[in-house]
Amino acid sequence: MNILKRTVEFKPKSRNLFFHILTACNLKCRHCYINPEQHGTRTLDLSTIRTWLRLFSQTDHSSAIKPATDTNVIFLGGEPTLHPELAGAVKHARELGYASVTIDTNGYLFNNILERVSPEEVDYFSFSLDGSSSSVNDPIRGAGSFEACTKGMKEAERKGFTISSIFTASRANIQDLPNMPQLLKDLGVSRFFIQVIGIRGNPAHGHETDLQLSHEEWEKIVPETALQAAEMGLHCTYPRVFLGKEETFSCAGLVAENYFVFPNGRVYTCPLCEDYPLHAYEIRNEQLKKRPPLTEADLFPLQIPEGCVMNRIFHPGNIEYDKHGRPVRKIACCMLKEELLPG
Numbered sequence: 001m002n003i004l005k006r007t008v009e010f011k012p013k014s015r016n017l018f019f020h021i022l023t024a025c026n027l028k029c030r031h032c033y034i035n036p037e038q039h040g041t042r043t044l045d046l047s048t049i050r051t052w053l054r055l056f057s058q059t060d061h062s063s064a065i066k067p068a069t070d071t072n073v074i075f076l077g078g079e080p081t082l083h084p085e086l087a088g089a090v091k092h093a094r095e096l097g098y099a100s101v102t103i104d105t106n107g108y109l110f111n112n113i114l115e116r117v118s119p120e121e122v123d124y125f126s127f128s129l130d131g132s133s134s135s136v137n138d139p140i141r142g143a144g145s146f147e148a149c150t151k152g153m154k155e156a157e158r159k160g161f162t163i164s165s166i167f168t169a170s171r172a173n174i175q176d177l178p179n180m181p182q183l184l185k186d187l188g189v190s191r192f193f194i195q196v197i198g199i200r201g202n203p204a205h206g207h208e209t210d211l212q213l214s215h216e217e218w219e220k221i222v223p224e225t226a227l228q229a230a231e232m233g234l235h236c237t238y239p240r241v242f243l244g245k246e247e248t249f250s251c252a253g254l255v256a257e258n259y260f261v262f263p264n265g266r267v268y269t270c271p272l273c274e275d276y277p278l279h280a281y282e283i284r285n286e287q288l289k290k291r292p293p294l295t296e297a298d299l300f301p302l303q304i305p306e307g308c309v310m311n312r313i314f315h316p317g318n319i320e321y322d323k324h325g326r327p328v329r330k331i332a333c334c335m336l337k338e339e340l341l342p343g
């Protein structure tokens, strides 16, 4: 099979709205990035969700953000299916002309969600699964979560939904990653996202920084597994994480349109800032407003040899230097992806 490999370029006019409609969840994953102190504990009511969706839709011209030709929404939590009005939120996104609708779920599929939305309304159900068996997955995501998630995937697939899967790679499960493609293929998954554990939320506060992978650990397993997945017919995506010294660095905060919205009204454009009150925008009184300095947006233009400025500020331990004090390689934007497409 021919495999097409490409780096996914940031699309300036394509907007992605990562919409956390609540922060509550039935699980307590070791690597969860939700931080109630910073993101709130509120569950947005449907009327507020509708208003906030409008603020980011490409048809809204009162917005403080750049115009977009299309907008994709990803509903997140917490666990978004715990929200009793998720189906109403999906339908309203469609009415507003959102280009695609994705629901990121831990697989428990509460509130009978599969009966209340259709494959025409939801482009993807994206299931978080961190191991190919309960013995790997459950110590990370919680007892019973492997069974619940794979059951949910089968049900969604049977009802005609397109399903994708997200694997968060860490030292707790990286050795199991090569076992994932076959499981996902058997479950009918079409897209496989491998992501890297970040030092945010629980990993930062629970002193679990030992879960983070080194450059060598990542390079040894991830690209090869992605290729294996693509050869089985899965569309596979993984973050670049590192760039060679000669490769061009680009910060999504400057050139892309990604908005990470939390129920307390904070709107970030860089996920690495989500543990700090550095959000570039906020929603107040039903309006999206740019915040005055100092925010993440004031830091994006800083050009440094290490590449990503937020990694330099918040996670300097991620950067390796040579004996002259120069970075061995650049840290890529966390939103820069490699994509492998079956030919």
Ligand code: SF4
Residues within 6 Å of the ligand: 025, 026, 027, 028, 029, 031, 032, 033, 034, 077, 078, 079, 106, 128
């Ligand atoms: S399912 Fe998601 S929101 Fe819930 S604890 Fe796990 S990572 Fe956090």
Ligand code: SF4
Residues within 6 Å of the ligand: 250, 251, 252, 253, 254, 269, 270, 271, 272, 300, 307, 308, 309, 310, 311, 332, 333, 334, 335
């Ligand atoms: S991760 Fe780094 S490069 Fe990407 S948006 Fe944030 S600051 Fe910019």
